[in-house]
Amino acid sequence: MEEKEIIQVNELTKNYGRFTAVNNISFNVKKGQIFAFLGPNGAGKTTTIKMLTTLLNPTNGSIKINGFDPMKDKDHARHSFGIVFQDPSLDDDLTAYENMEFHGVLYNMPKKLRKERIEYLMKFVELWDRKDELVKHFSGGMKRRLEIARGLIHHPKILFLDEPTIGLDPQTRNHMWTYLKELNKKECMTVFVTTHYMEEAEKVADNIVVIDHGKIIAHGTSTQLKNQTKTKSLEEAFLKLTGHTIREENASTLERLRAHRRFRRH
Amino acid sequence: MGVVYIMWLRQLKKYWRSKPRMIGSLAQPLLFLIALGFGFGPIFQKAGGGNYLDFLAPGIIAMSVLFTAMFAGIEVIWDRQFGFLKETLVAPVSRAKIMLGRTLGGATVASLQGFLVLLISFLIGFRVQNMFYIPVALLLMFITAMFFTSLGTAIASKLEDMQAFQLIMNFLIMPIFFLSGALFPLDSLPKPLVLITRFNPLSYGVDGIRGALTGVSHLGIGMDFSVLIIITAIILAIGSYLFSKIEV
Numbered sequence: 001m002e003e004k005e006i007i008q009v010n011e012l013t014k015n016y017g018r019f020t021a022v023n024n025i026s027f028n029v030k031k032g033q034i035f036a037f038l039g040p041n042g043a044g045k046t047t048t049i050k051m052l053t054t055l056l057n058p059t060n061g062s063i064k065i066n067g068f069d070p071m072k073d074k075d076h077a078r079h080s081f082g083i084v085f086q087d088p089s090l091d092d093d094l095t096a097y098e099n100m101e102f103h104g105v106l107y108n109m110p111k112k113l114r115k116e117r118i119e120y121l122m123k124f125v126e127l128w129d130r131k132d133e134l135v136k137h138f139s140g141g142m143k144r145r146l147e148i149a150r151g152l153i154h155h156p157k158i159l160f161l162d163e164p165t166i167g168l169d170p171q172t173r174n175h176m177w178t179y180l181k182e183l184n185k186k187e188c189m190t191v192f193v194t195t196h197y198m199e200e201a202e203k204v205a206d207n208i209v210v211i212d213h214g215k216i217i218a219h220g221t222s223t224q225l226k227n228q229t230k231t232k233s234l235e236e237a238f239l240k241l242t243g244h245t246i247r248e249e250n251a252s253t254l255e256r257l258r259a260h261r262r263f264r265r266h
Numbered sequence: 267m268g269v270v271y272i273m274w275l276r277q278l279k280k281y282w283r284s285k286p287r288m289i290g291s292l293a294q295p296l297l298f299l300i301a302l303g304f305g306f307g308p309i310f311q312k313a314g315g316g317n318y319l320d321f322l323a324p325g326i327i328a329m330s331v332l333f334t335a336m337f338a339g340i341e342v343i344w345d346r347q348f349g350f351l352k353e354t355l356v357a358p359v360s361r362a363k364i365m366l367g368r369t370l371g372g373a374t375v376a377s378l379q380g381f382l383v384l385l386i387s388f389l390i391g392f393r394v395q396n397m398f399y400i401p402v403a404l405l406l407m408f409i410t411a412m413f414f415t416s417l418g419t420a421i422a423s424k425l426e427d428m429q430a431f432q433l434i435m436n437f438l439i440m441p442i443f444f445l446s447g448a449l450f451p452l453d454s455l456p457k458p459l460v461l462i463t464r465f466n467p468l469s470y471g472v473d474g475i476r477g478a479l480t481g482v483s484h485l486g487i488g489m490d491f492s493v494l495i496i497i498t499a500i501i502l503a504i505g506s507y508l509f510s511k512i513e514v
Binding site (some may be wrong): 098 | 283312
């Protein structure tokens with residue numbers, strides 16, 4: 001059943017100087033699953049995603065994305081996934097359509113297919129009638145929708161979503177998940193999601209891993225986690241597993257600036 | 267080829283859409299041309315240097331190329347801060363292509379800016395010796411711009427935020443500009459300064475552009491071309507390497 005594991009992570013570690021952000025974690029994600037990667041702030045979620053998506057080199061350990069090593073076989077690995085980052089990653093000075101087109105060209109899609117997909121996806125996220133507006137005039141929710149649509153243009157085998165629903169209203173969130181689930185069923189697209197909304201994870205995830213202080217502290221389905229901790233909801237289970245202390249996340253100047261921008265947008 | 271083209275196109279679109287910036291960055295060269303050109307003109311003439319505006323205009327053109335090109339390179343930091351860089355870095359294309367597209371785009375914009383300053387200097391009274399040499403001057407502007415965009419990118423690849431920008435401005439861009447022969451002839455400088463100007467890449471850009479436009483060149487256009495092409499190739503390689511090593 002080797003090929004059914006679309007993401008394989010083995011003894012993965014990332015050190016920043018003396019600080020260990022990700023400490024010897026191993027997990028697998030099966031093809032076609034919706035996989036939730038949960039943890040408090042600063043637990044190592046984003047660092048892990050960055051290593052999975054070729055943005056960071058691991059200190060130790062091995063990764064397989066759709067069978068490819070993201071460090072050695074970067075381009076194949078990159079073709080296999082789409083990603084919606086935690087922070088905004090659109091070019092504000094380009095129009096919505098140009099942002100989409102840019103992505104299609106980067107992923108080397110033939111022109112006709114590119115156009116069809118862009119139109120389809122932008123209609124789906126209800127931005128088609130505003131395709132020629134500069135992204136800087138969009139609201140936070142609209143940008144998010146556009147980013148999700150963009151991540152899907154090249155029909156990735158895996159979609160990484162790093163806290164995708166932050167700042168989205170329940171309507172948009174619902175709409176987004178309906179679509180993602182549909183894609184997940186129809187195209188057998190694997191979804192790897194991090195989120196702070198436990199009820200969301202409980203509702204959509206086939207499998208869950210909880211990470212804290214760079215280590216995996218629990219994994220299983222949401223029912224298994226609830227049984228394990230003898231709790232009634234995933235939120236309670238999560239709190240029982242990770243404790244009630246509020247985490248401090250060290251923000252670099254960069255993150256502070258981004259947070260500021262994000263704040264302004266809402 | 268598609269990737270290089272779309273990166274190039276992006277730079278041009280951004281330039282075209284920021285008209286206030288375009289106009290703003292023409293104000294400084296205009297001020298320099300008028301204030302220095304007319305201010306020092308009489309003294310320059312008396313000292314036997316000839317028409318100062320003819321001497322100065324190519325220098326100011328090179329200055330605009332330098333500033334615009336360096337900014338275009340350093341813009342990588344903005345892309346990093348506002349997240350767009352990540353979108354290009356996870357794409358299945360070689361980073362060398364991304365860097366090349368960006369650099370070509372930045373250099374095109376900087377050359378356009380240089381061309382606009384040339385037009386402005388015509389309005390003030392600058393005259394070229396031979397119209398047919400203007401394309402040669404444009405080519406020199408473009409190579410100079412390639413050099414400085416790559417240099418900007420190389421530096422920006424190593425920086426996390428804009429805080430070091432002031433430092434780069436004061437300790438790199440300004441000395442490069444002032445010690446390039448853009449404002450005064452380099453013939454009679456003290457020995458140590460002459461040595462510095464020889465190691466200054468912009469000296470060759472200024473000299474070449476001046477040679478093409480006015481027919482007066484210190485080192486010879488052929489020499490300027492050769493030096494610029496060699497150092498641009500080197501810095502482009504270094505820039506691509508550093509850019510490919512970016513982690514976010």
